[in-house]
Amino acid sequence: MSPTLTAVPDTAPTDEFADLERRLALIACGTREGKTQACDVHRKKGPTLLRIASTGAVDALAMAICGSEHRRSCTDCVTKATEMIGIYNEGAR
Template sequence: MTATVAEAPGLPQLEQHLALIACGENTRSGKTRACDSCRARSQTLLRITSTGAADALAATICGTGDRRGKTCDPCKQKAVRMIRIYNGETE
């Protein structure tokens, strides 16, 4: 499945796509744009994604930010998907 990513001013396409995944592109049918909060975190999401640190990325997506590292399964799945996309793997 490939998500259509709407152009947002000032955000490169990969950042937009990662922000949309983090935001939950499947939460609303036809959703093509991340919310303001996820778009604001797009550079951080891209930076963490580029390291391949799935646990840290999942915590950032989930918003847990605690040292226990407890994140929900959907956010863990989003993190893995984002890293795969970053690495050029097909969806």
């Protein structure tokens, strides 16, 4: 089964996308017990992370998380990107 991706609107986020944006930013920042919000840096990346996640591009999303200018992102960021795309696809249904 091939998932169908829903495009993220370029306008102000709806409640559904705002919640999803916050979740993705938290994952990018790093999750641990008791942590409920992303840092300011990752919170500001939220809209970009959401747009990239909507495309399903794991490599591009990992690079946005990592902030890497190298050809490859670190393994942790690739893992986060994969998780984020899965969450995006669940939220877009």
